Amino acid sequence: MKLIRPTTITDTMLTSSSTGINPASDPTKWLDLGPTNRWAMFDDRVGTAATRTGSLQVVLVPGAIDAVALIDTDAESATVTLTVDGVTTYDRTQSFNLGGNAIDNWFSWFFEPIGRKSSLLFLDVPVYANGVVSVTIVRDNPADTVSCGTLIVGRQFSIGETEHGADIGIIDYSRKEADQFGVVSVVERAFAKRMTARVVMQTDAVDDVHRNLATLRATPVLWIGSETFESLTVFGFYKEFSIDLAYPTVSYCSLTIEGLT
Structure with a gap:
């Protein structure tokens, strides 16, 4: 990953309806x-x-x-x-x-x-x-x-190597509603990619990974689960992450990624 x-x-x-107003100093x-x-x-x-x-x-x-x-x-x-x-x-x-x-x-x-x-x-x-x-x-x-x-x-x-078993899909923001007669109306809207993966990493890199991920909590970045599969490339945020210090030399990082529309 x-x-x-x-x-x-x-x-x-x-x-703006007004002139002479700097958008940087008066964005409202x-x-x-x-x-x-x-x-x-x-x-x-x-x-x-x-x-x-x-x-x-x-x-x-x-x-x-x-x-x-x-x-x-x-x-x-x-x-x-x-x-x-x-x-x-x-x-x-x-x-x-x-x-x-x-x-x-x-x-x-x-x-x-x-x-x-x-x-x-x-x-x-x-x-x-x-x-x-x-x-x-x-x-x-x-x-x-x-x-x-x-x-x-x-x-x-680099966080580590993505394990087999990554879960991928999309979050669909389209609206699908059925009226009282069962007629369905669909309003197509944007969608975002999503990915859940577990990464194998070196235990001595845990602090570095934790620190870097924490600084990216509100920053959109490009997540590359694998260069082989395009569907494992997501531009967005992590929803959550957790690190399991499983062994003296090997640890695991689980991430849930939500893409941008």
């Missing part, structure tokens, strides 16, 4: 309309997205980071580069067209829909304090729209 604490990059669209007179398109990928919601036709490129100077993640993204591929003093020290491209079931027969090859991932993880970025990170997200067809729900850059922290 790893987690990535994002570097803060925010901007929002505000409106302003209405937060959410992020602008340019900044939508950096807010604390997965459901808001930055969009652009053909391709979308972001250049950041985030300081010392070692991970980049794209969540809820609709595109064909993404490239992350890191440049230090004009020299490219990291350049990696990954494809979103790697999801779905394994193709094991000709019928599936021709007729099954192409599996598509919605998230990509770049967890091998070298650490440089003065590095310039460039993220380019593209569609094969220049006329198609690229959509990126969340772009995360930050530092990784």
Whole structure:
């Protein structure tokens, strides 16, 4: 189990009926309309997205980071580069067209829909304090729209190894109601991912893990239960955690994670 604490990059669209009022010093007179398109990928919601036709490129100077993640993204591929003093020290491209079931027969090859991932993880970025990170997200067809729900850059922290038996699902905020005649009306709303997992960790790391998790109690982070399964990647908060100091050298940390909509 790893987690990535994002570097803060925010901007929002505000409106007020009064002029000459600073939203930072007098926020009650302003209405937060959410992020602008340019900044939508950096807010604390997965459901808001930055969009652009053909391709979308972001250049950041985030300081010392070692991970980049794209969540809820609709595109064909993404490239992350890191440049230090004009020299490219990291350049990696990954494809979103790697999801779905394994193709094991000709019928599936021709007729099954192409599996598509919605998230990509770049967890091998070298650490440089003065590095310039460039993220380019593209569609094969220049006329198609690229959509990126969340772009995360930050530092990784490893808790331990996720055990088999993790429980995953979603929290659905849609409304389903039946009237007196049994007719059901459905209002589709957003949903959030959830995950419950137990992690094997070294006992001598208990204090460090406990301290770091406590500091993140009100901070949305990216939880990576496994790099193999996209469904075990959740951007959100832990609802609760507990650490079992089971043995002199091995302990267990149980976490319940709730994602953001």
